[in-house]
Amino acid sequence: MTALVILLTVLAALDPRIREHAKNVFMRKDTLAADVARVRAEAHDAVAVARWSARERGLDTAALAVFVVVATGLVVGTLRL
Numbered sequence: 001m002t003a004l005v006i007l008l009t010v011l012a013a014l015d016p017r018i019r020e021h022a023k024n025v026f027m028r029k030d031t032l033a034a035d036v037a038r039v040r041a042e043a044h045d046a047v048a049v050a051r052w053s054a055r056e057r058g059l060d061t062a063a064l065a066v067f068v069v070v071a072t073g074l075v076v077g078t079l080r081l
Helices: 002-014 016-027 029-057 059-080
Strands: none
Touching (some): 002 016, 029 059
16 A cells, blocks of 8 residues: 555656646545445446345355345455456
8 A cells, every 4th residue: 555655655756647636636625525425326226136035035145145246345345446
């Protein structure tokens, strides 16, 4: 994490385009809040589906369903970076 912060700081110091983009991202708090709210709602829906599946299908497939939900979340998070 520290290496990523250092890399972004160096890039922002060297390239004015990156500096402007970072400034625009951090200055638009309403857009950031909307994105966080959307991701939170999607995560809540995914957890609700996993809980429903665990109740409907029984405990033997619940572990697999939770694994699939977590793995999907990790893959989506990795692809967005």
